[in-house]
Amino acid sequence: MCGIVGYVGNKEAFPVLIKGLYRMEYRGYDSAGVAIVKENEINIHKCHGRVSDLEEFCKDKDVTGTCGIAHTRWATHGEPNDQNAHPHFSSDKKIALIHNGIIENHLTLKVALEKNGYIFNSETDTEVLIHLIEDVKKNENLPLAEAVRVALSQVVGTYGIIVVSSDEPDTLIVAKKGSPVIIGFGKNEYYVASDGAALIEYTNKVVYLNDEEIAVLTPGNDLQVKTIKNKKVSHYAEKLQLSLEELEKGGYPHFMLKEIYEQPRSIADSMRGRLNLKKDVVSLGGIVEYEDRLLNARRIVIVACGTSYHAGLVGEHLFEDLLRIPVEVEYASEFRYRNPVIYEDDVVIAISQSGETADTLAAIELSKKKGATVLGICNVVGSSIARATDAGSYTHAGPEIGVASTKAFTAQVTVLALMALCLADKKKKIPKKQYVRMVEALEKIPDQVKQILQSDEKVKEIASYIKDHTNALYLGRNYNYPVALEGALKLKEISYIHAEGYPAAEMKHGPIALIDENMPVIVIAVNSATYEKVVSNIQEVKARKGKIISIVTEGDKDVAALSDYVIEIPKTEELFTPILTSIPLQLLAYHAAVMCGRDVDRPRNLAKSVTVE
Numbered sequence: 001m002c003g004i005v006g007y008v009g010n011k012e013a014f015p016v017l018i019k020g021l022y023r024m025e026y027r028g029y030d031s032a033g034v035a036i037v038k039e040n041e042i043n044i045h046k047c048h049g050r051v052s053d054l055e056e057f058c059k060d061k062d063v064t065g066t067c068g069i070a071h072t073r074w075a076t077h078g079e080p081n082d083q084n085a086h087p088h089f090s091s092d093k094k095i096a097l098i099h100n101g102i103i104e105n106h107l108t109l110k111v112a113l114e115k116n117g118y119i120f121n122s123e124t125d126t127e128v129l130i131h132l133i134e135d136v137k138k139n140e141n142l143p144l145a146e147a148v149r150v151a152l153s154q155v156v157g158t159y160g161i162i163v164v165s166s167d168e169p170d171t172l173i174v175a176k177k178g179s180p181v182i183i184g185f186g187k188n189e190y191y192v193a194s195d196g197a198a199l200i201e202y203t204n205k206v207v208y209l210n211d212e213e214i215a216v217l218t219p220g221n222d223l224q225v226k227t228i229k230n231k232k233v234s235h236y237a238e239k240l241q242l243s244l245e246e247l248e249k250g251g252y253p254h255f256m257l258k259e260i261y262e263q264p265r266s267i268a269d270s271m272r273g274r275l276n277l278k279k280d281v282v283s284l285g286g287i288v289e290y291e292d293r294l295l296n297a298r299r300i301v302i303v304a305c306g307t308s309y310h311a312g313l314v315g316e317h318l319f320e321d322l323l324r325i326p327v328e329v330e331y332a333s334e335f336r337y338r339n340p341v342i343y344e345d346d347v348v349i350a351i352s353q354s355g356e357t358a359d360t361l362a363a364i365e366l367s368k369k370k371g372a373t374v375l376g377i378c379n380v381v382g383s384s385i386a387r388a389t390d391a392g393s394y395t396h397a398g399p400e401i402g403v404a405s406t407k408a409f410t411a412q413v414t415v416l417a418l419m420a421l422c423l424a425d426k427k428k429k430i431p432k433k434q435y436v437r438m439v440e441a442l443e444k445i446p447d448q449v450k451q452i453l454q455s456d457e458k459v460k461e462i463a464s465y466i467k468d469h470t471n472a473l474y475l476g477r478n479y480n481y482p483v484a485l486e487g488a489l490k491l492k493e494i495s496y497i498h499a500e501g502y503p504a505a506e507m508k509h510g511p512i513a514l515i516d517e518n519m520p521v522i523v524i525a526v527n528s529a530t531y532e533k534v535v536s537n538i539q540e541v542k543a544r545k546g547k548i549i550s551i552v553t554e555g556d557k558d559v560a561a562l563s564d565y566v567i568e569i570p571k572t573e574e575l576f577t578p579i580l581t582s583i584p585l586q587l588l589a590y591h592a593a594v595m596c597g598r599d600v601d602r603p604r605n606l607a608k609s610v611t612v613e
């Protein structure tokens with residue numbers, strides 16, 4: 001949440017910063033601001049709204065200068081308005097700062113700073129940082145980088161910050177704890193950002209700052225990094241694995257639609273090099289060294305949030321079915337605070353698209369402290385979670401920009417399926433014939449997704465029915481109960497239509513009271529062990545005049561006869577149906593949101609990477 005970007009070098013900073021903000025806008029879009037150092041003074045321009053509002057606002061302002069910082073905000077402390085927008089100024093107007101994270105002891109620090117005469121102009125937690133740095137700098141007569149380091153040692157919380165000063169007009173000072181910071185190297189220039197998307201246009205040579213590190217970036221000087229405890233650190237540049245093309249809409253009206261349509265490719269990419277059909281072999285290089293730990297695990301615990309949590313629920317079915325190892329799936333935010341029992345022979349799997357989700361990171365740290373092996377399933381290469389885990393597998397879905405997660409979900413389920421299959425074979429838990437059948441079924445999935453995408457027009461018709469409703473119910477069982485949860489999450493987060501996912505049979509324990517002729521009920525009723533049971537659940541809805549939208553296996557007649565709208569998916573193994581059934585639900589949410597006039601890629605109150613708890 002929140003995007004920070006900085007530039008110092010020989011170019012005009014403003015265009016670099018604005019472009020960087022556009023690329024990171026999915027991290028937050030409540031307000032935006034920029035600070036440019038020019039001839040020993042700092043010009044700050046900031047406003048409530050989107051990056052485009054900031055660009056417009058700056059049209060008649062002086063934005064010249066070759067050193068600057070910029071911010072796009074997802075509000076935590078203080079409402080989204082001009083005053084609370086970053087950058088924040090020191091009282092002598094000589095230092096400016098942007099921040100991503102939360103300063104947890106900001107109230108205590110504020111009281112002390114107010115006693116020292118500092119006046120606060122915003123309701124943000126961030127403003128304490130700038131006054132604290134100014135206070136330390138003046139009282140201890142320190143150079144800026146030292147003042148930042150000493151100030152940060154008094155701070156509790158998370159931060160990714162960039163600081164500029166009019167006294168050092170060609171230097172950026174950067175620090176990180178819990179929020180991502182990447183430094184990019186140009187020719188006599190430095191770039192900084194919360195993620196690679198803002199840098200890739202200029203450089204692919206980067207350094208990922210570690211927690212509690214502070215860096216001084218002055219063109220012409222080597223990168224200088226220290227820990228907050230004043231210990232020198234060496235970093236070696238890495239190659240940023242990202243391409244510019246992946247960050248464009250490529251002719252689609254929204255990133256979400258592009259990402260839905262990318263799934264035949266992204267799922268195939270998740271399988272590439274891992275599924276060898278000729279030899280009937282499934283292998284995941286990233287976890288080879290940990291296979292024995294997995295095979296002998298007392299338990300597998302999956303921690304994740306949002307859509308990644310739903311993928312984890314599918315993983316529970318896959319691992320328990322194929323491996324017969326008990327699995328628990330937990331919201332990372334609950335797990336981290338409930339003193340969970342974690343054994344040293346547990347394997348914890350953290351799932352995250354962004355690899356930056358604060359609660360998931362905290363759950364990883366807790367599991368590591370208790371001695372468990374922690375593996376990651378992440379999409380963003382080099383992300384904090386990828387680096388904090390013992391080992392893991394990337395999903396290789398490519399950058400996901402739309403706030404609503406789509407291709408990340410299907411890639412996560414694909415990787416979980418590969419993992420479960422590979423381990424089941426090693427553990428000799430499934431007969432070879434069944435294993436081969438499954439490998440073959442998995443290999444067909446990308447083409448089957450392509451086929452489902454052809455039902456887009458039909459889904460649009462259903463969306464035009466859904467868009468006029470205020471509620472919707474999603475039902476599924478076993479492998480497709482998580483898909484019901486995911487379908488409901490997609491609809492509510494981008495169309496703002498209230499939706500709930502339920503295990504179909506649980507309906508009669510409460511939610512059935514909601515059903516009347518105005519309640520659309522989306523039922524996943526594909527071929528499965530519980531198919532007949534789901535048909536009965538549909539009858540129960542029908543008897544109460546609910547409208548049935550069903551997702552069925554091609555050729556189905558029974559459910560189709562009971563339904564108001566039907567979408568077919570091709571035949572596959574029950575284990576892999578979530579990858580297919582989730583596709584029409586993504587399209588349904590997308591079209592309903594477009595028809596409701598919503599900002600699909602940037603739904604209200606949300607941000608893509610949830611880097612605060």
Ligand code: M6R
Pocket residue numbers: 305306307308351352353354355356357360403404405406489490493608609610
């Ligand atoms: O990056 P992560 O996978 O860790 O993110 C987890 C959730 O924040 C994310 O899935 C969120 O629920 C999406 N907006 C869902 O579409």
